[in-house]
Amino acid sequence: MIRYVMRRVGLGVLTLACVYAVTFLMTVSVPGNPLQSSERRLAPEVEAALRARYDVDHNGRYFLQLFSGLMRLDFGPTFQYPDWSCNEILAQALPVSVLLGLSAMLTAVLIGVPLGAWSAVRRGVAGAAATTLALLGTCVPTFITGACLLLCFGVWLKIAPVGGWGTISALPLPTITLALPFAAYIARLTRVGMEEALRQDFIRTALARGIPERRVLWGHAFPVAFLPVLSYLGPATAQALTGSFVVEKVFSVPGMGQHFVNAALNRDAGLLIACVTVYAALVIAFNLAVDLVHAWIDPRVRGEAAT
């Protein structure tokens, strides 16, 4: 088990380094840089000074500078906000995105798992509810769901604030909006897993031995059905943490999304690389955590991955 953990952590670090290098290459290989694309033309001497400061002309040295900063967990300056460093921006925006993403994931699990399991056992109302949720979650873009929720609860019923951040009452709407697609997929996974599990021989055996139906369902079938959900939770949580640009924009939540999009559009190499690195680290960390939990629960995984 320890060897397995070490191996996975090593692979994760390697992947992160790859992502970092690729992002760097992609940002610097794009023609044009933030010093040129600013709206005001810079005075030549100012531009020269800035170029010298950031070593823009020598990509190799710039890479080393950034990379040595990264080793000290210092992402360096941004090109876009003169008075801010990347670390300060991240320190403000990251907790917001993490809170939103985690609460959305929790909501998605709390909605998706019971609905999926219920709809596998009972058709009828539960099946219809699960199907509706699946359709809504898959086919309605989040910015439309978000706008509709905002219109209903924020504008007409005046229960929730119309966007913004900082109070408890601002949390539910963006959380639900972000959670819906994930809840839909989790419901589908649980439902299929449950249906598959109920067809297995050990369920029939358990029922034949007279074990109460409820215990067979939740004690025997459900743990098997939950495994695919568990392995989906890793990438999904990472996606909820990082992929919330749209939701953040609809509800004007001051998270990472806006910074990332602006950095990509303004060629703010420093901030862009910082955002991608943080995203990738989150993704890798969550995948790793879920894989480890999986290996802990299911010994077969451990054996397979170790070979």
Next chain:
Amino acid sequence: MTESLKDAMVLRGRRPSRLPGSGRAAIAVLALMTLAAAALWPWSAAWYDVQEIDSAVRRAPSWKPAGNEEAFLARLSREPVAFRASWITQTLAGARSLLGHDDLGRSLLFRLALGMLVSLVIAAGATATATVIGTAWGAAAGLCGGRVDQILMRIVDVLYGLPYILLVILMKVALTRPLTALLGGRTRYADLVILFLAIGSVAWLTMARVVRGQVLSLKHEGFVQAARAMGAGPWWILRKHLLPPLAGPVIVYATLTVPQAVLQEAFLSFLGIGVQPPLPSLGRLAADGVSAISPFSGYWWLLAFPCATLVALLLALSGLGDGLRRRFDPANRHPSLLG
């Protein structure tokens, strides 16, 4: 034991012999929408940007055509005579206020008709890109095996882990300058091409996995072994023995990529990095509708019609893909949309 539990225990997921009803309904809806948009194309392409400044700004849907008749007729008079004189032109000119007007006084009907085509073109291009890359990648990994396979699939794993939209944005940023230079002054087309290449160059991951799995299982089939024993080279085997049976799953996953691409385009347009104005797309129009809605305004048609069209299109496309998958995917491992 309850009846429903008994029901759940028997083998329920037997493969249907025909496309399920939902899939056939989806094809009907899809054909109807696409044909309508395609039939309107000459008119929507000519008029989507005709601004009727005066009284038509944010005019609610109505049967009566909006205000600035002169601007519209002036625009119309520049068109060929046959176009001007046709009765369809006259009817459509009269119907241009049917879905209301946007904040610049442009007819939502024409913008919606063109926007749907733009969305479909981008989605089709993205799907084609994804299919080509994914099939080549997966086939290469499956055929070569060994170290090459491991490296190729490791790359897919890494890309899978990264947020989808993040890669699309990065690709778009990376592709914009070189492609604009390549395509010269036709910026409008360059925009569309960049957009579908960016979406397509990220959407091929699932395809690569599926194709690799199929190639791996096909490789050990008797007929492939026989061909190899008779001295067939890898290219011959790929072309004559592996690609034909791959066509089914590839088509199924390509169909499933289309709604994803439409959705990605909508997200990008919402974030302001998709289709550039004045060209409409469904995502762009829905995003405009979202920003037009505020506590003080009731411009519901700007949100309702684009969103309804977008959702209907996505539903039909996913229904079609799902139906095809249930019909053709032999393993049927993945959770189905409709349960």
